[in-house]
Amino acid sequence: MSEHARPTAGGEFxxxxxIAARVAETxxxxxxxxxxxxxxxxxxxxxxxALLVSTDMLLDGRHFVLGRDGPxxxxxxxxxxxxxxxxxxxxxPLAAVVAVALPRQDTFSLGQKILEGMIEPALRFGxxxxxxxxxxxxxxxxxxxxxxxxxxxxxxxxxxxxxxxxAVVVTGPLGGSILGRHLRPEPxxxxxISLHQRADIHAMIDITDGFxxxxxxxxxxxxxAVAGTSRGPLGADLxxxxxxxxxxxxRLAAQTxxxxxxxxxxxxxxxxxxxxxxxxxxxSIRAADPALPLFYVGExxxxxxxxxRRDDGTTVALEPHGFDHxxx
Amino acid sequence: MSEHARPTAGGEFxxxxxIAARVAETxxxxxxxxxxxxxxxxxxxxxxxALLVSTDMLLDGRHFVLGRDGPxxxxxxxxxxxxxxxxxxxxxPLAAVVAVALPRQDTFSLGQKILEGMIEPALRFGxxxxxxxxxxxxxxxxxxxxxxxxxxxxxxxxxxxxxxxxAVVVTGPLGGSILGRHLRPEPxxxxxISLHQRADIHAMIDITDGFxxxxxxxxxxxxxAVAGTSRGPLGADLxxxxxxxxxxxxRLAAQTxxxxxxxxxxxxxxxxxxxxxxxxxxxSIRAADPALPLFYVGExxxxxxxxxRRDDGTTVALEPHGFDHxxx
Numbered sequence: 001m002s003e004h005a006r007p008t009a010g011g012e013f014x015x016x017x018x019i020a021a022r023v024a025e026t027x028x029x030x031x032x033x034x035x036x037x038x039x040x041x042x043x044x045x046x047x048x049x050a051l052l053v054s055t056d057m058l059l060d061g062r063h064f065v066l067g068r069d070g071p072x073x074x075x076x077x078x079x080x081x082x083x084x085x086x087x088x089x090x091x092x093p094l095a096a097v098v099a100v101a102l103p104r105q106d107t108f109s110l111g112q113k114i115l116e117g118m119i120e121p122a123l124r125f126g127x128x129x130x131x132x133x134x135x136x137x138x139x140x141x142x143x144x145x146x147x148x149x150x151x152x153x154x155x156x157x158x159x160x161x162x163x164x165x166x167a168v169v170v171t172g173p174l175g176g177s178i179l180g181r182h183l184r185p186e187p188x189x190x191x192x193i194s195l196h197q198r199a200d201i202h203a204m205i206d207i208t209d210g211f212x213x214x215x216x217x218x219x220x221x222x223x224x225a226v227a228g229t230s231r232g233p234l235g236a237d238l239x240x241x242x243x244x245x246x247x248x249x250x251r252l253a254a255q256t257x258x259x260x261x262x263x264x265x266x267x268x269x270x271x272x273x274x275x276x277x278x279x280x281x282x283x284s285i286r287a288a289d290p291a292l293p294l295f296y297v298g299e300x301x302x303x304x305x306x307x308x309r310r311d312d313g314t315t316v317a318l319e320p321h322g323f324d325h326x327x328x
Numbered sequence: 329m330s331e332h333a334r335p336t337a338g339g340e341f342x343x344x345x346x347i348a349a350r351v352a353e354t355x356x357x358x359x360x361x362x363x364x365x366x367x368x369x370x371x372x373x374x375x376x377x378a379l380l381v382s383t384d385m386l387l388d389g390r391h392f393v394l395g396r397d398g399p400x401x402x403x404x405x406x407x408x409x410x411x412x413x414x415x416x417x418x419x420x421p422l423a424a425v426v427a428v429a430l431p432r433q434d435t436f437s438l439g440q441k442i443l444e445g446m447i448e449p450a451l452r453f454g455x456x457x458x459x460x461x462x463x464x465x466x467x468x469x470x471x472x473x474x475x476x477x478x479x480x481x482x483x484x485x486x487x488x489x490x491x492x493x494x495a496v497v498v499t500g501p502l503g504g505s506i507l508g509r510h511l512r513p514e515p516x517x518x519x520x521i522s523l524h525q526r527a528d529i530h531a532m533i534d535i536t537d538g539f540x541x542x543x544x545x546x547x548x549x550x551x552x553a554v555a556g557t558s559r560g561p562l563g564a565d566l567x568x569x570x571x572x573x574x575x576x577x578x579r580l581a582a583q584t585x586x587x588x589x590x591x592x593x594x595x596x597x598x599x600x601x602x603x604x605x606x607x608x609x610x611x612s613i614r615a616a617d618p619a620l621p622l623f624y625v626g627e628x629x630x631x632x633x634x635x636x637r638r639d640d641g642t643t644v645a646l647e648p649h650g651f652d653h654x655x656x
Contacts, residue, residue, distance in 0.1 A: 033378065037549065038487050039416035039534060040380040040477065045373035050361065052368040053458065055474055057427035059465045088367035099385035099472045130381065137387045139467040144427045146383055146474035149368070159366050206367060221365065 015111045015134055022115055023122075023129040031094040032128035041130035043095055046150030054085035054147050060140035064183060066103075071110050071141070073183045075117025078145045080185035081208070083125050084271045086149035087189040088206040090157040090196040093149045096122070097131040101142040114143065125189055154196050159221035162203040162276035166300040168236055169282060171293050172272040174211050175249025175264035185271035191292060192273060198288060199281035207270040211243075212306055215274055216320035219306070235305045238298035238318070246270075265308075265318065276300050343439045343462055350443055351450075351457040359422040360456035369458035371423055374478030382413035382475050388468035392511060394431075399438050399469070401511045403445025406473045408513035409536070411453050412599045414477035415517040416534035418485040418524040421453050421477045426460040429470040442471065453517055482524050487549035490531040490604035492630040496564055497610060498623045500600040502539050503577025503592035513599035519620060520601060526616060527609035535598040539571075540634055543602055544648035547634070563633045566626035566646070574598075593636075593646065604628050 020036040027035040034042035045051065056078065060066045063081075064074045079096065086093045098118070102110050111134060122129055127147065171188050188206075195201055205218045219234045240261060249263035256263075279299070286294060301307075306318040348364040355363040362370035373379065384406065388394045391409075392402045407424065414421045426446070430438050439462060450457055455475065499516050516534075523529055533546045547562045568589060577591035584591070607627070614622060629635075634646040 034484075034486070039413040039532075040382040040419065040484070042417075042479075042484055043379040043381060045377045045379045045478075049373045051371040051373045051379070051476075053371060053423070053425055053474075053476065054368040055425040055427045055459060055472070056461050057429055057463060057470070057472060059429050059463055059467065061467075062463055062465050085367040089370075091368065095381070097381055097383040097474055099383045099474075101385055101387050101470050131383060133384050133472075135385060135387055135390055137390050137468075139387065139389075139470065140465075142385070142429050142467065142470040142472075144383070144385060144461075144470075144472035144474075146381075146425055146427075146472075148379075148381065148476075150373075151370075156362075156368070156370055158362070204367075 026122045027128040035130045050151040052091040052149035057144040071113035072117035075114035079118045082145045082147035083187035084206045090192040091149040095128040096147045099133040099144040107136045157201045157204040164302040166276040167279040173244040173246035175267045176252035182269035204275040210266045213320040233304040235301040235303045244295040354450045355456040363458045378479040380419040380477035385472040399441035400445035403442035407446045410473045410475035411515035412534045415515045418520040419477040423456040424475045427472040435464045485529045485532040494604040494628040495607040495610045501572040501574035503595045504580035510597035530604045532603040538594045541648040561632040563629040563631045572623040
């Protein structure tokens with residue numbers, strides 16, 4: 001890390017000193033042994049012995065529009081999107097480090113405002129902001145957050161465990177987040193942990209590329225670089241009438257001329273969770289905790305592909321055409 | 329993380345699949361329980377219970393020049409510079425995640441080459457590449473690496489522990505890294521651990537902003553956001569004749585007209601370590617392991633400021649004017 005406490009008026013070290021003071025509130029957690037001010041932060045390793053790590057880079061013009069949304073929104077989204085990745089494993093967030101490339105204009109105040117946007121979600125989800133790196137450059141704002149979390153005693157929920165016959169469930173209404181909701185993700189950390197305490201969640205993913213695309217990732221998840229596990233392909237049968245459609249999807253549909261359902265199925269950055277579990281477990285969770293937001297949308301099938309049963313009884317194959325960050 | 333295994337010809341998911349296969353070799357370590365392909369990577373938390381975290385963002389035009397140095401050099405430097413932060417705490421690297429904003433031109437091959445540059449240092453220092461995030465955009469290349477490490481049984485060496493009378497030591501010749509050496513850092517991981525096994529290193533920092541500037545950081549390190557510890561200011565007395573001057577500093581001096589010593593004192597990105605320890609410990613370490621590269625350059629003083637004793641017996645006060653990433 002490049003953060004040092006030596007002030008230089010309006011310079012990098014000034015900003016770092018300001019940030020170090022501002023984030024102190026977030027770092028009053030048992031996990032944070034040493035925050036900003038040395039070559040590394042020091043964290044107490046989780047007693048559960050399994051650590052979760054995820055990184056996201058948010059870019060001006062791709063994930064937010066600085067001139068329209070403002071730096072606070074960029075900071076908030078960067079932290080919250082990373083927290084959502086921890087939620088998708090049914091983990092508990094611990095700490096984060098932030099690296100930022102700042103445009104040369106108003107560098108100092110820009111850095112401050114980005115950080116301000118991070119504080120509220122960091123405090124609310126127990127994320128100690130323990131380190132970072134700041135540089136000014138001639139390029140647009142780039143904001144990279146790496147989050148660390150720990151698994152609960154129940155272990156991590158991966159994408160790979162779905163089984164034929166599982167219920168497919170989402171944790172909230174979908175679609176139209178581009179109208180502004182995508183800047184204020186509500187990571188489903190506590191919902192995921194609560195679900196995972198009550199039952200064996202077979203597979204889970206957060207909805208960022210779009211519900212159908214992310215369900216596709218979950219169905220296709222079968223191997224990874226470390227464990228090299230393997231399982232056969234899966235599919236899913238969805239009920240059109242069951243897909244929870246966000247009001248934003250309806251508002252957006254009025255502008256685009258597409259169906260609200262289409263937005264719910266394919267829009268990105270809902271930051272809700274999509275999970276697969278035994279239908280009997282779903283029923284018992286609902287009985288035990290009716291307040292948990294759980295929308296049953298269909299079931300896992302042994303037949304590859306994602307199919308949508310429409311209200312008129314016909315079935316259509318859905319193509320996962322989620323967001324490819326190389327194209328837009 | 330946004331990495332998924334679903335291939336889209338030449339798209340984001342193609343690159344991610346390629347990367348996941350390519351980094352598998354680095355992830356065959358006990359620490360890496362789950363690599364690329366889920367919402368988070370999963371690491372086995374270190375038995376020592378203390379985890380080191382550091383992040384650096386490297387930017388085209390600031391930390392490398394893509395058109396001149398090439399993407400492999402950018403990738404290599406990004407990993408090695410992060411490893412150096414772990415070395416500065418006398419820690420052992422474990423794993424890293426990489427977030428990259430790729431220019432739209434030749435996105436796929438650019439991503440591949442950056443990753444290729446990371447493999448060799450990752451393998452050599454035991455860094456499992458376990459996750460990442462890739463996005464194409466209209467901006468220049470931005471490359472963010474977050475590294476995780478663990479402390480040895482001896483614990484972390486911080487910046488804060490220097491004492492009056494300590495010997496100030498650097499691990500190699502300094503200056504002129506801008507001629508090319510800054511792209512190929514040789515992190516002093518094994519040297520730092522070896523030193524720390526043999527003696528109590530009071531304080532340590534890696535030289536990135538410039539030797540005098542980083543020694544300044546070490547002297548001024550007195551508080552941090554987490555622990556809130558406090559200690560009085562320190563200074564240092566350096567011997568001009570003892571400063572190890574790199575051949576690159578002499579070559580650069582021939583171009584700049586400045587003294588080679590000036591480059592050794594103030595140039596950045598040497599990625600050597602600067603440490604403070606008891607002089608008696610320095611003597612015993614040297615006797616026990618003459619191969620360790622240790623250059624005694626002066627001593628810690630209770631009087632604030634950094635002073636240089638010149639060969640003619642006069643003394644000059646040194647101003648830490650290291651690299652401020654907001655100015656250039």
